[in-house]
Amino acid sequence: MSTTNRLAQLSDAGVSIWLDDLSRERLDSGNLAALVRDKHVVGVTTNPTIFANALAKGDAYDAQVRELAARGASLDAAVRELTTTDVRNAADLFRDVYTATNGVDGRVSIEVDPRLAKDTDKTVAEAQDLWKTVDRPNVLIKIPATEEGLPAITRTLAEGISVNVTLIFSVERYKAVIEAFFAGLEQAKANGHDLRGIHSVASFFVSRVDTEIDKRLDAIGTEAATALRGEAAIANARLAYAAFEELTATDRWKALAAEGANAQRPLWASTGVKDPNYSPTRYVDQLVVAGTVNTMPEKTLDATAEQAEITGDTVTGKGPDAQIVFDKLRVVGIDIEDVFKVLETEGVEKFEKSWEELLESVTGQLEKAKG
Template sequence: MTDNLARLSELGVSIWLDDVSRRRLNSGNLAGLVRDKHVVGVTSNPTIFAKALSDAADYDEQIRELAGRGASVDAAVKEITTTDIRNACDLFRDVYDASGHVDGRVSIEVDPRLAHDTDKTVAEALDLWKTVDRPNLLVKIPATEDGLPAITRTLAEGVSVNVTLIFSVERYRAVMDAFISGVEQAKANGHNIAELHSVASFFVSRVDSEVDKRLDKIGTDEAKALRGKAAVANAVLAYAAFEETFSTDRWRTLAAEGANAQRPLWASTGVKNPDYSPTLYVDELVVANTVNTMPEATLDAVAEKSELRGDTVTGNAGEAQAVFDALAAVGIDISDVFVTLENEGVEKFEKSWQELLESVDGQLKAAKEG
C-alpha cells in the first residue's frame, strides 16, 4: 500500500503529517505512520490543536493537574501544546538523526494574535524554543509584513523557523530574503549555521478555492477552463523563485560555510473541491528538496491512488506564468486574491486559537468543580 509513498520519498519529497494530537502520540498511531508510511515530520497549527483539545479525553489528567495548581488559561494552553510538541520531537528524534538533521522536524506556531506584532512574535518564538527544548523543533512564524523581520531576528538567535501562511511568490521572495539575512546575522552572532534549518510553507489548495470562486462568478467559458489551475501554477513559480534565490553568490557564500537552504514546503495540500483528484497537490508538485505536509486522508489517498510521474515542477515556470497571464486576461486580480487569503488565514488561526482558549477554560473550570 505504501509503494507510492516510498516512491515519493525517493523523488526527494519529504512526507510530513499535517496533524498532531496526544491521541496520535499515546495510541502509537504517529509512530505507525513513521514506520509504515514514510512520514518524516509533523506540522501543527492553532486549528489542529483546537480540534485535538475539543474531542479527546487524553488531556484530562493534565487538565486536572493544571487546574489543581491554578494555572491560567494561557499558561495551560502553552503547557498542553508544548508537551505534545516535545513528545512528538522525541518520537522523531531517530528520524532527525538519520536524516542528518534535515527531517524529523516538528513545528509549533506562535500565538496567531501576534501576527502583526514583530517584537512579541520574536519573544514568543524564543520562549517556545526554550520551553520545548528540542533541537528538531521548528517555530512557525507567519509571513505577514510584520512577520518578516521577526523571521530574521529569530533565526539570528540560532532558532530554526517554519515560515507559514505564504501565498504569493512576491511575498515568498521577501521570506527568502528574510531567511538569508537571518542566517547571515546568526553567523555574525557566533551560531553554528550548519544546525540552522528552515522551511517556507507555501499554501496551495486555498489558492484554487479563492480563484475558482472568482472564476465561477465571471462565468465565461474562458474563465471556467482555468478552474483548478492557479494553485499548482503558483507553486511552480514559487519553486522557480527558490532555485533562483539559492543559486546567487550571496547564498553560495553562506552555503560554503555549511548553511542549509530553506526548503519549500507545500502546505494546505488536502483537496477541498471533490471534483479534483484527492492527490492533485501531491502528484503535480513532485520535485526534490521539498516537503509536502498532508492531512492523513491525503496521505492515504497518495498511498492508494497516486500516479507519480517523476519531477512535475522543474522547467515548467513558463507554462505556469501562462496560466497567470490567462487569469489576468479574464479579470482575476491575483494580487487581491493573495491579500484576501493572507487576511483570512490569520483570521482563521486567530479564531481557532480563541476556540482553543475557550475549550481549555471550560475544561479547567470543570476540573475545579469536579
C-alpha cells in the same frame, strides 16, 4: 502497486512526507509511530486549528488538565503546557529520524500565538520562549509571513532558532521570505552561531489558492474563465519553486552555503483538496520535486498511498508554462494581488479564531477539573 510503494516512490523522489496533524491521542495510541514506521512520515506540522480540534475531542488531555487546575495554572500557561507537551513528545518520537537525516527531517512545528501576527517584537519574544520551552533541537517555530512577520523571521533565525515560515500565498511574498531567511543566517553567523545547526522551511499554501480563484472564475462565468478552474494553485507553487531556484543560484546564497548553511526547503502546505471534483492527490503528485516537503492531512496521506501517480519531477522547468496560466488569469479579469491579500487576511483570521476556540476549550476543561 502497494500503498507502501506509492509513498516510497514519493519519498525516493526526494519529497519529505510530513503529517499535518498532531494530538495526544495519536501519540498515546501509537498511531503516529505507526505512520512513521509504515507510511514514510518523517515530520509533523501543527497549527492553532489542529490543537483546537485535538483539545476538544476525547479525554486524552484530562489528566494533565486536572494537574494544571490543581496548581492554579493560568489559562495561557495551561494552553502553553498542553500544546508544548505534545510537541516535545512528538519531537522525541522523531528523534531517530532527525539523527538519521542529519537534522533535515524528524521535525515538529509549533506556531506562535496567531494574535501576534501583526506585532514583530512580540512574535520574536514568543518564538524565543517556545524554543526554550519545548527544548528540543528538532522543533521548528512557525512564524506567519505577514509584513510584520518578515523581520521577526530574520531576528529569530539570527538567534540560532530554526523556523517554519507559514501562510505564504504569493510568489512575491515568498521571495521576501527567502530574503528574510538569508538576512537571518547572515546575522546568525555574525552572532557566532553554527549555520549547520539552523534549519528552515517555507510553507507555501496551495489548495486555498484554487478555492479563492475558482470562486472568482465562476463569478466571471465566461468560457475562457471557467477553462482556467483548478489551474492556479499548482502554477503558483511551480512559480514559487522557480523563484527558489533563482535565489539559491545567487552569490549571496552560495556564500552562506559555503559556511555550511542549509537551504530553506519549499514546503507545500494546505494540500488537502477542497473541491470534490478534483483528484484528491493533485497537490501531491503534481508537485513532486527533490528537496521539498509535502505536509498532508491523514486523508490526503491515505489517498496518496492508494492512488497517487508518482511519475518523477513534475515541477522543475515548468515556470514558463505556469506564468502563462497567470497571464491568462489576469486577462479574464482576476485581480491576483487582491486574491493573495484576501487569502493572507483570512488565513490569519482563521488561526486567530481557532486560537480563541482553543482558549475556550481549555477554559471549560479547567473549570470542570476544578469542580
